[in-house]
Each structure stands twice: as structure tokens, then as C-alpha cells.
Amino acid sequence: MITPLPAEFLWVVLIASSALIVGSLAALLLQRTRRHARARRREALDAQLRPLVLEATVAEGDEIDDVLERVRALARVEREHIGRTAYQMLRDITGEAATNLRAVADAAGLVPRVVADTRSRDAVIRADAAEALGLLAPEGALERLRELARDPSPEVRTVAVRALGGFDDDAAVRSIVAALAADSGVPATVATTALLQQGWAAGDRVRLALEDEDPSVRRGAARVAGILQAPGSAERLVALVDDPLESVRIAAMRSLERVPSRDAVGPLVRAALEGGVLGEAAATTLLAMPGAWTREAIARIDHEAEPGVRRAAGLRRKEAAA
Amino acid sequence: MSWDWLREALTTFFAVTMWPTGIYFLLANTAMLVLIVIAARHFSRYLRRSEHRGEDAMAGSPVSLGVSVIMPAYNEEAVIRTSVRSVLDLRYPDHEVIVVNDGSADATMQVLKDAYGLVLDDRDVPGRIPVRGTIRGIWRAPDGAVPLTVVDKENSGRSDSVNVGLDLASKDLVVMVDADSILEPDSLLSVSKPFADDPERVVATGGVVRIVNNSRVQGGRIVDVRMPKQTIARIQVVEYLRAFLLGRTAWSDLGALILISGAFGMFRRDVLIDVGGLDPDSIGEDFELVMRIQKWIKEGKRDLRVEFVAEPVSWTECPSTVKVLARQRRRWHRGLWEVLWGYRAMLLNPKYGKVGMVALPYYWLFELFAPLVEIAGIILVPLGLLLGVVDPAFAILLIVVSYVYGTLVTLAAVVVEESSFHRYERWSDLGATLWAVIAENFGYRQLTAIWRLQGWWAGLTNQKQVWGEMTRAGFSEEADEPTGTPAR
Amino acid sequence: MSGRVLVVDDDRDIRDLVAIKLESAGLDVETRPDGPQGLEAALDGSWAAIVLDVMMPGMSGIDVLRSLRERGVQTPVILLTARGQEKDVEAGFAAGADDYVTKPFSPRALLARVTAALG
Numbered sequence: 055m056i057t058p059l060p061a062e063f064l065w066v067v068l069i070a071s072s073a074l075i076v077g078s079l080a081a082l083l084l085q086r087t088r089r090h091a092r093a094r095r096r097e098a099l100d101a102q103l104r105p106l107v108l109e110a111t112v113a114e115g116d117e118i119d120d121v122l123e124r125v126r127a128l129a130r131v132e133r134e135h136i137g138r139t140a141y142q143m144l145r146d147i148t149g150e151a152a153t154n155l156r157a158v159a160d161a162a163g164l165v166p167r168v169v170a171d172t173r174s175r176d177a178v179i180r181a182d183a184a185e186a187l188g189l190l191a192p193e194g195a196l197e198r199l200r201e202l203a204r205d206p207s208p209e210v211r212t213v214a215v216r217a218l219g220g221f222d223d224d225a226a227v228r229s230i231v232a233a234l235a236a237d238s239g240v241p242a243t244v245a246t247t248a249l250l251q252q253g254w255a256a257g258d259r260v261r262l263a264l265e266d267e268d269p270s271v272r273r274g275a276a277r278v279a280g281i282l283q284a285p286g287s288a289e290r291l292v293a294l295v296d297d298p299l300e301s302v303r304i305a306a307m308r309s310l311e312r313v314p315s316r317d318a319v320g321p322l323v324r325a326a327l328e329g330g331v332l333g334e335a336a337a338t339t340l341l342a343m344p345g346a347w348t349r350e351a352i353a354r355i356d357h358e359a360e361p362g363v364r365r366a367a368g369l370r371r372k373e374a375a376a
Numbered sequence: 377m378s379w380d381w382l383r384e385a386l387t388t389f390f391a392v393t394m395w396p397t398g399i400y401f402l403l404a405n406t407a408m409l410v411l412i413v414i415a416a417r418h419f420s421r422y423l424r425r426s427e428h429r430g431e432d433a434m435a436g437s438p439v440s441l442g443v444s445v446i447m448p449a450y451n452e453e454a455v456i457r458t459s460v461r462s463v464l465d466l467r468y469p470d471h472e473v474i475v476v477n478d479g480s481a482d483a484t485m486q487v488l489k490d491a492y493g494l495v496l497d498d499r500d501v502p503g504r505i506p507v508r509g510t511i512r513g514i515w516r517a518p519d520g521a522v523p524l525t526v527v528d529k530e531n532s533g534r535s536d537s538v539n540v541g542l543d544l545a546s547k548d549l550v551v552m553v554d555a556d557s558i559l560e561p562d563s564l565l566s567v568s569k570p571f572a573d574d575p576e577r578v579v580a581t582g583g584v585v586r587i588v589n590n591s592r593v594q595g596g597r598i599v600d601v602r603m604p605k606q607t608i609a610r611i612q613v614v615e616y617l618r619a620f621l622l623g624r625t626a627w628s629d630l631g632a633l634i635l636i637s638g639a640f641g642m643f644r645r646d647v648l649i650d651v652g653g654l655d656p657d658s659i660g661e662d663f664e665l666v667m668r669i670q671k672w673i674k675e676g677k678r679d680l681r682v683e684f685v686a687e688p689v690s691w692t693e694c695p696s697t698v699k700v701l702a703r704q705r706r707r708w709h710r711g712l713w714e715v716l717w718g719y720r721a722m723l724l725n726p727k728y729g730k731v732g733m734v735a736l737p738y739y740w741l742f743e744l745f746a747p748l749v750e751i752a753g754i755i756l757v758p759l760g761l762l763l764g765v766v767d768p769a770f771a772i773l774l775i776v777v778s779y780v781y782g783t784l785v786t787l788a789a790v791v792v793e794e795s796s797f798h799r800y801e802r803w804s805d806l807g808a809t810l811w812a813v814i815a816e817n818f819g820y821r822q823l824t825a826i827w828r829l830q831g832w833w834a835g836l837t838n839q840k841q842v843w844g845e846m847t848r849a850g851f852s853e854e855a856d857e858p859t860g861t862p863a864r
Numbered sequence: 865m866s867g868r869v870l871v872v873d874d875d876r877d878i879r880d881l882v883a884i885k886l887e888s889a890g891l892d893v894e895t896r897p898d899g900p901q902g903l904e905a906a907l908d909g910s911w912a913a914i915v916l917d918v919m920m921p922g923m924s925g926i927d928v929l930r931s932l933r934e935r936g937v938q939t940p941v942i943l944l945t946a947r948g949q950e951k952d953v954e955a956g957f958a959a960g961a962d963d964y965v966t967k968p969f970s971p972r973a974l975l976a977r978v979t980a981a982l983g
Contacts, residue, residue: 432946435946435947435949436946436947436949465919465924465926467919467946467949469949521958522951522955523951561919561921594899594900594921594923595899595923595924595927597921598921599898599921
């Protein structure tokens with residue numbers, strides 16, 4: 055009979071595992087019971103308070119003051135629920151109804167808490183606060199968000215920059231453009247999306263950013279210039295088709311699809327003949343331009359470019375054409 | 377007297393093998409438990425951030441990276457219309473769909489032509505990826521209708537079909553999906569997010585594949601999530617939870633993800649073309665691809681990453697009969713073996729960082745060899761008892777400990793799911809899940825171990841002969857099985 | 865103003881926000897939480913207008929709209945589309961929508977469009 059190692063060890067593992075299994079089962083039941091109970095509590099509060107929030111969205115003139123008065127008179131738990139409900143609905147609507155909802159959230163006491171949260175030591179709470187500042191837009195939100203756009207945590211900076219997109223203001227645009235920089239820690243898509251949300255207000259800054267020293271700023275600006283139809287940007291975009299960095303070149307090409315310029319044709323043909331993703335982007339842009347400008351260019355691509363670029367230029371297979 | 381030498385030999389044999397076997401089970405389960413803890417930490421961080429993740433802002437942004445969705449289709453006339461519709465309808469600002477009809481013998485092609493009024497697309501073909509199946513024709517939806525391309529080609533298997541689609545893709549990112557998968561409306565958004573957040577470094581991402589059996593599906597979308605009815609499918613739900621959701625999350629967190637499910641993987645198009653697309657000869661082609669990408673990253677000393685997104689992206693029908701499950705597991709394990717063997721040079725090679733030093737040893741030791749050890753235990757322990765060379769009390773203790781500890785690990789996975797995503801909300805679902813956790817130990821584990829060994833054996837013995845046949849036959853049988861994803 | 869309006873959206877907040885705005889203008893509103901129920905209701909009653917969300921699990925608003933038009937129901941339909949999903953707008957008009965409103969939406973603008981559709 056063999057027992058090479060002490061069976062005690064196995065017994066310890068067995069007993070510990072069994073205890074943990076029982077503990078896990080208890081945890082499962084507890085979690086589920088508590089979650090369901092919480093859901094029920096919320097439902098009850100919802101049935102009672104939701105009509106009030108909805109009423110606020112359609113209130114006209116002085117009616118809103120009446121609603122706000124009623125919100126202020128509620129107990130704390132109820133106010134918190136109202137704050138949450140209004141906050142969620144703010145994601146869905148704009149205009150006057152949204153203004154009313156913001157007032158409701160304010161009356162429910164949400165704003166001071168959010169402002170206090172922007173100073174939290176926990177980056178996740180600061181990021182949530184930045185998101186809330188953007189939606190609630192209380193007085194002073196713009197300044198605070200611009201501060202958060204320089205927060206030590208990239209996560210907070212990202213949320214703040216995204217929120218700044220909703221503020222029609224040159225200072226907001228400046229913060230967003232600064233976030234295009236390579237070392238900002240803010241994803242380029244977030245900063246460029248925020249710029250797009252600014253629309254025309256961003257036009258001038260975007261044109262300037264096209265000449266920035268930082269290639270990431272140039273790339274971001276090049277990406278949005280076309281969609282924004284930023285006035286006077288076509289000339290700079292044409293220059294960027296020959297930028298030292300490939301991703302900047304591609305961004306400029308995609309923008310030129312929307313702000314066509316005849317001067318771009320020459321550089322685009324050269325890029326198309328380089329092939330690859332760059333060549334395809336160049337060919338696609340050429341195809342989007344008026345045929346009268348690009349006839350020779352397309353003919354050259356037909357003769358000299360690789361098949362992928364020819365496809366992007368809408369050219370037929372050689373054997374199919376024959 | 378004359379039999380004493382045999383007794384002696386067996387006693388020595390058991391003395392040598394029994395303890396390593398016990399320790400192996402403890403180690404394998406402990407490793408899984410560590411992965412679950414890592415995943416749990418990841419989830420709690422991830423979920424804390426759900427308030428400010430900003431997916432809605434990206435969903436509407438025209439600067440999002442474009443995505444080409446590649447969908448190979450073989451004899452899918454019944455579902456192709458709904459599948460294409462549901463992919464076109466995915467919430468994403470800029471995506472195109474490329475269907476590759478892999479020489480279907482049914483009306484797949486005609487259904488698409490009728491539904492979209494396809495017109496011939498005779499533009500040049502890039503030809504950057506070598507493909508085998510001859511293209512009969514490329515079609516597209518008429519201008520301005522929908523971003524849909526349909527390639528009609530001779531049958532050449534799933535991988536080759538994906539490569540054909542890849543060659544024609546025009547967006548920055550590509551994702552491959554199966555025609556019979558159900559996609560989450562936000563799947564493209566969730567899986568592309570790592571690319572948007574870190575465009576310079578992320579080259580591939582995968583999402584969670586879940587089991588659709590018994591859930592209510594309408595128009596190609598899940599409308600009500602339910603636990604499957606059969607025990608065999610319920611066990612797979614728990615298995616998927618443990619291995620795919622938690623296991624892969626943990627590997628991704630460790631920076632050593634080597635497997636993305638072929639049912640929904642997203643890649644940077646330029647990288648996928650650089651590495652040459654899918655290997656049409658590989659059985660575990662999705663595993664093989666990610667291994668190749670990891671090798672390419674490490675050998676080129678590139679600062680690039682493969683990431684897993686914990687959001688569910690796609691739902692797939694899991695085998696609900698023993699026969700189909702057996703076939704699937706044989707194929708998975710054979711794929712696992714062939715890829716691990718093919719990339720054996722990376723094993724324990726510090727040049728390949730955590731992939732070589734952590735992930736691959738884990739896959740070799742606790743995935744590839746697991747069925748061997750399991751079966752050895754099943755055979756040797758009763759044999760030892762029968763011959764009276766093993767202490768019965770001790771043997772039983774060893775077995776009980778292994779199984780109880782294994783159950784604990786699976787249960788931990790269920791607890792993590794419960795505290796994070798809790799997709800199965802009914803009390804009866806919880807009961808069914810717990811039942812599956814227990815039931816897995818009785819029969820299921822042992823049977824899958826046998827099938828996995830068979831698959832391994834098939835890989836070791838008759839590789840060459842079955843190649844062409846396997847890819848083709850495997851694909852035509854695909855209707856009732858999920859895609860070729862090796863285990864765990 | 866009078867008339868019955870059907871509102872179909874899977875998001876309860878949006879359903880309620882649309883409903884209360886339309887009701888405040890004296891319209892009779894009924895809501896449905898998904899495509900199939902929406903289609904059933906749409907075929908069932910006589911509606912002055914239908915407000916239909918495009919992005920719903922299961923059956924999308926455009927699917928519902930197509931089914932309606934295929935069966936010859938010509939009730940004015942106003943679609944709710946997500947910001948940036950211009951292709952939904954195109955597909956919607958191709959399927960026979962009368963107008964659309966982009967989310968996040970202004971309830972006032974939505975009411976104006978419904979009123980216009982009522983003629």
C-alpha cells in the first residue's frame with residue numbers, strides 16, 4: 055500500500071474547497087436576492103416619481119417652477135432617484151425639454167455633488183463627474199471641464215474632452231485641439247469627434263491646426279477639416295497630401311473627398327502610384343472629384359498602378375475590359 | 377509467489393504516477409482559478425467605467441475607423457437574407473459587408489441577387505492574398521443602395537473564402553463572422569473600441585461568444601436570453617463562461633492572448649494582409665492566425681497588442697447532440713495539437729515574452745495534455761484498486777479532492793458572471809447553471825476527454841491524407857456546429 | 865388637435881418622453897416596446913401617425929415600416945434615428961418613411977413633425 059505524501063494535505067484541500075463552495079453558493083444567492091430587491095425598490099420609486107420628471111419635460115413657462123418646488127420638497131432618497139432618472143433621460147433629448155430636465159436635476163441636488171466629485175481622489179469618480187458636467191452643463195461647467203481636460207489621469211482627460219464637444223465656445227475648441235497632441239493621452243477619435251460636434255465654431259482653429267508642428271495635431275485636423283468644410287482649408291490639405299507621415303497623408307486625402315481641389319490631383323496621382331493603403335485612399339479621393347479634372351490622372355493609374363489602387367479608382371479588370 | 381514481481385511492478389508504477397496525477401489536477405485547477413481572479417479584477421474595473429465609456433458618441437461619429445465585415449456562406453439559403461440584413465443593420469457609422477459564397481449547392485447566390493438586385497462589379501481585384509477557389513463573379517448592390525459586395529466562387533473551404541473577402545475589403549478594419557451567428561447590435565462598436573482608443577498599437581480584438589440554444593431570436597437578433605433546455609448544452613454554457621469569457625479576459629489582461637474565436641474576430645486589415653490571411657490548411661485556423669500574428673509581433677519587436685473585449689458580440693448554436701459535440705471536440709483538439717506543434721519553437725522561448733513563457737506552457741500542459749491525464753486516471757485508479765495495489769481510502773480521497781476542487785473553480789466562474797454581467801436573470805436559470813456545474817463532472821468531462829484524445833490521435837497519425845477532405849467536409853457540416861474554435 | 869398616434873421604441877425613457885409630449889398636445893398615444901408588437905398594433909388599429917424607432921432588437925423600425933407598406937398601410941410614419949446613422953435615414957425613406965427625427969431629439973421638434981404629418 056502506498057501513501058507517498060501525507061493524506062492530511064488532501065484533507066485540507068478538500069475541506070477548504072468544500073467550505074469555499076458553500077461560501078460561493080451563499081454569495082450567489084445573496085447577490086441575486088439583493089439585486090432583485092434593489093430592482094424592486096427602484097421600480098416602486100419609479101412608479102411614484104417618474105411622472106413628475108416626465109411632466110417637467112413638457113412644462114411651459116412658469117409651470118417648471120412648480121415642478122421644481124415639488125422636487126425640492128421630496129425626501130432625500132426620492133430626490134436622488136429623481137436626479138438619476140432626469141440624468142438618464144438627458145442622454146435622449148435636447149432643446150427646451152433638456153433645459154427643464156437640467157433644472158430638475160439641479161433641484162434634486164445633483165449639481166453640487168457632481169462638482170464635489172470633480173475633486174475626488176478617485177479617477178473613475180472624476181471621470182464620471184466630467185461626463186455629468188457635460189450633460190448637466192451647470193454654471194461654471196466649461197471652466198471646470200477645461201481643468202479636467204488637463205487632469206493627471208488620461209481617462210478623466212478623455213471624458214472631459216468629449217464633454218467639451220457640447221460647449222459652443224472658443225475656449226472649449228482650444229482645449230480640444232490641444233488634446234489632439236500625440237502626448238495628450240486622449241484617443242484621437244474622441245478629440246476629433248468633439249471637434250466635429252463644435253461644427254463651424256471650430257473652423258478657424260482647425261485650419262491653423264493643419265499647420266501644427268505635431269503630426270498628431272495635423273492628422274486630427276486633417277481628418278475633420280473636410281467634414282466641417284472648414285473655409286480655406288483646401289490649400290493646406292493639398293500640402294498635407296505630401297506630409298512626411300503616411301497617416302497624415304491619408305487623413306488629408308479623405309478630407310479632400312469632401313472639399314475637392316484641382317491642385318490636389320497631381321499629388322494624389324503620385325500617391326496613388328505608391329500603392330498600398332495610401333494609394334487606395336488617393337484613388338478613392340480622385341474618384342470622388344469631378345471627372346473633367348481627373349481624366350488624365352485616372353488614365354495614368356489605369357496604366358501604371360497596382361490592382362488594389364485600380365480597384366479603388368473604379369477601374370475594370372484588364373481581362374474584363376479586353 | 378510467481379505473481380509477486382507484477383504486484384511489485386504495479387505498486388512501483390502507481391507510486392510514481394499517482395501523486396504527479398493528483399498534483400497535476402490541483403495545479404491545472406489552481407491555474408484556472410488564478411485566471412478567474414485576474415478576469416474578475418478586470419471586470420470590476422471595466423464595469424465601474426460603464427457610465428463614461430461614451431459608446432453613443434462613437435456610434436455617431438463619422439471619424440470612426442471603417443469596418444469590412446466578411447461573411448463566408450456555404451449552403452445558407454435559409455438564413456442568408458436575414459444574416460446579411462442584420463449585419464447591414466449593425467449600429468456602426470461606417471461598415472461594408474462582403475459575402476463570399478463558397479460554391480453553395482443551394483440557392484444562396486440567387487436569394488442575394490433577388491433581395492438586393494445585385495449588379496456585376498468588374499473592377500480590378502487586388503490579389504494581395506493568394507487564394508485557391510476560382511472566382512466566378514463579383515457582384516455588388518447598385519450604387520447608393522447598401523454597402524454590400526457578394527463574391528461568387530468555387531468551393532474551397534471557409535478559410536480560403538475569408539481570404540477572398542479580405543482581398544476585396546476596403547476599410548481599415550476587417551471582421552469575420554459566420555452566416556449562422558447571431559450578432560449583438562453593438563458588436564462592431566464594442567470590438568472596435570480598443571482600435572479607436574489605441575490606434576497605433578492594437579492589431580486584433582475578439583469578443584465574447586455566447587450560446588444561443590433556446591434563447592428567443594427574431595430577425596437575426598436575440599430578444600430573450602434563456603438557458604438551453606438540454607443538460608449537454610447547459611454544461612457548454614458554463615464551459616464557455618469559464619474558458620471563453622473569463623479565461624480569455626485574463627490572458628488579454630496578461631498581454632498573452634493567443635486565441636480569438638473565429639466566430640467574431642476583428643483585425644487591422646494591413647496587418648492581416650501582411651501576415652497572409654487565414655491558413656486554408658489549418659484545422660484550428662483562428663488559433664493559428666492569432667499565433668502567427670503574435671509571432672510576427674514578437675519577431676519584429678513590434679509594440680503591438682491583441683486584445684479581448686468582455687462584451688458579448690455574437691451568439692452561436694452549440695452542439696445539442698452527443699454525436700455533433702464529439703465531432704466538434706475532436707476537431708478542436710486536433711486543431712489545438714497541430715497549432716501548438718507547428719509553433720513549438722515558441723514554447724518556453726523567452727524571445728516570445730509572456731506568450732512563449734506563460735500562455736503556451738499553459739496550453740501545452742493544461743489543455744493539450746489534460747485529456748490524457750484524465751483518461752489515464754480513469755483507467756489506472758480502478759485497475760490499481762482491482763489489483764489491490766492502491767489504498768482504496770486514499771484513491772477515493774484523491775478523486776474526490778480533484779473533483780471538488782474542479783467544481784469550486786467552475787463555481788467561481790459562475791460567481792464572477794453573477795456579479796458582473798448576469799445575463800441569465802431568472803431563478804430557474806441559476807438552478808440550471810448550478811446543476812450543470814455538478815453534472816459536468818459525471819460523464820461529460822470523461823467523454824470530452826475521450827473525444828479530445830481521438831482528435832489528437834487523428835492529428836498524430838493520418839495528417840496528410842485527410843487535409844483537403846477535412847476542410848471541405850468540415851465546412852459543409854458546419855450548419856449544426858459552431859466554428860472551428862479550439863478548446864479553451 | 866386630435867388623432868391616435870402609435871409610438872414604438874424599445875427604450876422606455878424615449879417611449880415615455882415622446883408619449884407625454886404628444887399627449888400634452890391633445891393627441892391620443894399608445895406605445896409598444898418592440899417591432900413585432902408595434903407591427904401588430906399598427907395593422908390592428910386606425911392610426912393618424914406612427915412614430916417608429918429604427919434601432920430595435922429583433923425587428924428593426926425599417927422592417928416594421930416595410931411590412932406596413934407592403935400590406936398597403938399608408939399611415940404617415942416618422943422614424944427615430946440615431947445620430948450619425950445617415951444610412952438609416954436613406955433606408956428609411958427608401959422604405960416609405962414620411963419624416964425622421966435624430967436622437968437625441970427635441971420633443972418640440974418631434975411634435976412639430978407629427979403635426980405636419982397629420983396634415
